[in-house]
Amino acid sequence: MRYLNEIGAPARADHLDALTGAAAEHGLVLEQWYGVRIAVDPEELDPPPPSDPRELAALLDAEERLGAIDPFRQLGQLAHLILRKTQTATAGDPVQ
Numbered sequence: 001m002r003y004l005n006e007i008g009a010p011a012r013a014d015h016l017d018a019l020t021g022a023a024a025e026h027g028l029v030l031e032q033w034y035g036v037r038i039a040v041d042p043e044e045l046d047p048p049p050p051s052d053p054r055e056l057a058a059l060l061d062a063e064e065r066l067g068a069i070d071p072f073r074q075l076g077q078l079a080h081l082i083l084r085k086t087q088t089a090t091a092g093d094p095v096q
Contacts, residue, residue, distance in 0.1 A: 016081075027085055028084065028085055029086050032082040033080065034079065
């Protein structure tokens with residue numbers, strides 16, 4: 001889906017299954033995926049990071065943990081996908 005985001009810039013949204021399907025057509029498999037920008041306030045467009053180092057560390061820790069597990073990672077404003085090229089052996093390929 002293509003749309004204009006909060007600042008009026010062109011953006012797009014894709015479903016995870018559509019992305020992994022397109023990746024599979026190019027010989028890529030999904031290893032892992034993470035939701036991104038889960039622990040930030042969704043009401044504020046681009047909030048500044050906390051100035052207190054302890055508060056920043058706690059925010060980053062929460063973001064890392066929530067971004068790796070369902071159902072929380074599904075709430076991320078962005079997603080990072082880790083894809084790997086599949087190994088397809090043919091008769092002429094050397095064994096590794």
